[in-house]
Amino acid sequence: MYNEVSVFVENKPGKLSHIAELLGSAEIDILAIEVADDGQFGVLKILTSEPDRAWEVLSAANMTVAITKVACIEIQDMPGGLLKLAKALEAANLNVTDAYGCILERGKRAAFVVKGDNLEAIEAAARSAGLQPIESLG
Amino acid sequence: MIDGVDKTGTFYEQMPRNELESFQSKALIRTVARAAQSQYYSNKFKENGLDVNDIKSRDDIVKLPFTTKEDLRLSYPTGMLAVSPMEVVRMHTSSGTTGKPTAIFHSQEDIDNWSELMARCLAMAGATANDVFQNMTGYGLFTGGLGLHYGAERLGMWVIPAGAGNTTRQIMLIRDFGVNVIHATPSYAMHVAERMVQDGDDPRSLGIKIAVLGAEPYSEEMRLKLQDLYGFTAFNSYGLSEMNGPGVGFECPYQNGMHVWEDSYLVEVINPETLQPVAEGEVGELVLTTLRRKAMPIIRYRTRDLTRVLPDECPCGRKHIRLARMLGRSDDMLIVRGVNVFPSQIEEVIMQHSWIGGNYVIYLTRKESLDQMVVKVEIAPGAFDGSIDTLRYRRTELQHQLKDQVGFNVGVEVMEPGSLPVSEGKAKRVIDERGV
Numbered sequence: 001m002y003n004e005v006s007v008f009v010e011n012k013p014g015k016l017s018h019i020a021e022l023l024g025s026a027e028i029d030i031l032a033i034e035v036a037d038d039g040q041f042g043v044l045k046i047l048t049s050e051p052d053r054a055w056e057v058l059s060a061a062n063m064t065v066a067i068t069k070v071a072c073i074e075i076q077d078m079p080g081g082l083l084k085l086a087k088a089l090e091a092a093n094l095n096v097t098d099a100y101g102c103i104l105e106r107g108k109r110a111a112f113v114v115k116g117d118n119l120e121a122i123e124a125a126a127r128s129a130g131l132q133p134i135e136s137l138g
Numbered sequence: 139m140i141d142g143v144d145k146t147g148t149f150y151e152q153m154p155r156n157e158l159e160s161f162q163s164k165a166l167i168r169t170v171a172r173a174a175q176s177q178y179y180s181n182k183f184k185e186n187g188l189d190v191n192d193i194k195s196r197d198d199i200v201k202l203p204f205t206t207k208e209d210l211r212l213s214y215p216t217g218m219l220a221v222s223p224m225e226v227v228r229m230h231t232s233s234g235t236t237g238k239p240t241a242i243f244h245s246q247e248d249i250d251n252w253s254e255l256m257a258r259c260l261a262m263a264g265a266t267a268n269d270v271f272q273n274m275t276g277y278g279l280f281t282g283g284l285g286l287h288y289g290a291e292r293l294g295m296w297v298i299p300a301g302a303g304n305t306t307r308q309i310m311l312i313r314d315f316g317v318n319v320i321h322a323t324p325s326y327a328m329h330v331a332e333r334m335v336q337d338g339d340d341p342r343s344l345g346i347k348i349a350v351l352g353a354e355p356y357s358e359e360m361r362l363k364l365q366d367l368y369g370f371t372a373f374n375s376y377g378l379s380e381m382n383g384p385g386v387g388f389e390c391p392y393q394n395g396m397h398v399w400e401d402s403y404l405v406e407v408i409n410p411e412t413l414q415p416v417a418e419g420e421v422g423e424l425v426l427t428t429l430r431r432k433a434m435p436i437i438r439y440r441t442r443d444l445t446r447v448l449p450d451e452c453p454c455g456r457k458h459i460r461l462a463r464m465l466g467r468s469d470d471m472l473i474v475r476g477v478n479v480f481p482s483q484i485e486e487v488i489m490q491h492s493w494i495g496g497n498y499v500i501y502l503t504r505k506e507s508l509d510q511m512v513v514k515v516e517i518a519p520g521a522f523d524g525s526i527d528t529l530r531y532r533r534t535e536l537q538h539q540l541k542d543q544v545g546f547n548v549g550v551e552v553m554e555p556g557s558l559p560v561s562e563g564k565a566k567r568v569i570d571e572r573g574v
Contacts, residue, residue, distance in 0.1 A: 004524075006522070006524030006525075008522045008529070008554060009554070010552075010553055010554055010557065036526040038526060038529070038530060040552070041551075041552050041553075042526070043524070043525070043526040043529070045524075062336075062555070062556060063554070064517060064519075064522045064554050064555060065522070066522045066523055066524035067524070068523070068525070
């Protein structure tokens with residue numbers, strides 16, 4: 001399982017750049033970012049190789065931050081790369097409701113990030129298909 | 139009795155009902171005679187054809203004219219002064235939350251009496267000369283600061299006049315000097331607790347046992363939340379600068395209604411429209427007459443605070459009547475879409491949620507000639523679990539509860555902690571941008 005960093009933000013101009021600036025000046029690399037928006041407020045999901053340090057940097061700047069567990073499965077970055085995982089999840093009868101992907105190494109490795117309350121089952125299904133859950137992105 | 143001297147007016151505090159009432163009668167006669175020395179009341183009595191000799195007992199209070207805030211303004215600056223300016227040792231002004239301030243004068247005797255009442259309140263809450271007291275409100279013209287300060291000194295407490303603000307220093311002083319009694323506005327006490335929680339600290343570790351909370355209306359839910367955060371017992375305090383300031387009404391350890399010191403104040407509850415007394419125990423406007431004030435007696439002052447007298451005797455044994463928590467100041471009442479709404483009703487709902495921090499603001503706007511109410515709440519430090527669904531669910535739940543409470547749709551905005559303005563004096567909870 002992997003730690004994803006969530007930030008609660010009021011929907012106002014400048015919020016994203018503030019976060020980008022904080023992480024940038026702390027030299028924390030953002031691998032993927034997802035914005036869930038509800039009009040007046042939103043939640044930013046950040047995938048980084050240093051989630052704990054990102055949490056510290058953002059908390060120290062008085063941002064509202066949480067760490068949530070996600071299943072981060074390594075897949076091949078090539079056409080059909082996702083299929084292997086998708087088939088495995090289908091075979092295990094697992095439904096994916098909230099997910100995103102990102103490239104780790106162009107043409108070689110990518111990560112598929114899945115959320116939900118059945119993370120262990122998702123990781124087990126991936127393993128059974130020969131795919132590895134990522135524990136570290138460092 | 140402390141050191142053989144009655145510092146807190148125990149004599150008055152323990153008076154049986156019949157003695158208290160006969161004392162009130164004598165005190166009222168003296169008050170009216172004193173008031174007649176002021177330009178304002180001397181004219182007022184003449185206008186009303188009132189002979190001060192007609193006032194023979196407390197029941198004759200109904201023969202006397204009411205005094206309103208407007209009367210105080212019109213007699214500004216010294217029209218209600220009833221003694222020679224030489225006798226005045228201090229003045230205060232009202233906070234001006236509802237317009238121009240009004241000036242209140244005190245003689246040395248008045249300050250002594252006020253200190254006695256305040257000391258009586260603190261002693262009733264369980265404070266003693268062995269305790270260390272930190273006064274966390276502003277000083278100056280605001281009566282809360284100096285009022286509590288003098289009372290605590292009178293009781294012999296170790297007093298730290300910290301004043302308002304500078305949260306880091308407040309926490310340091312509490313820790314370094316073993317403060318166990320504090321005075322603060324509820325919103326500031328909440329702010330300090332939230333700051334501590336945010337910093338990974340526990341307000342309970344401060345070891346405060348008694349908190350005097352006042353100067354702004356707040357709900358029972360807010361009290362319970364603060365008691366839970368700090369582990370102290372919070373005592374409601376009622377006062378207004380026209381009646382000295384704090385020390386008019388105060389809770390005993392039963393925390394069920396505030397005892398009004400009837401040796402110093404004559405209490406009436408009236409229907410604000412007919413000006414007639416309400417039936418026993420009914421809600422109405424609180425009207426107070428000073429009974430011991432010398433420099434500036436005020437007769438039948440219409441406080442505009444809505445409350446009721448609690449029936450039955452208090453189990454604590456004191457015979458001084460108890461007032462229910464103020465329902466609101468009649469000028470705090472909002473009329474939204476024709477519905478009467480008190481900010482305290484909104485607070486009551488908000489404070490039931492542990493995911494919400496202590497600060498909130500009610501915004502009123504008008505859209506296509508329809509009033510819109512939006513309540514902005516801050517997410518409590520540590521309450522964010524990373525999920526937008528949780529936030530949506532909580533917001534919807536709160537919207538439903540607010541609608542149930544006031545009867546129309548209320549918008550809810552969820553804010554980051556610390557994003558709403560914090561005030562160190564009276565919290566500004568309502569921003570009305572509807573214009574006229």
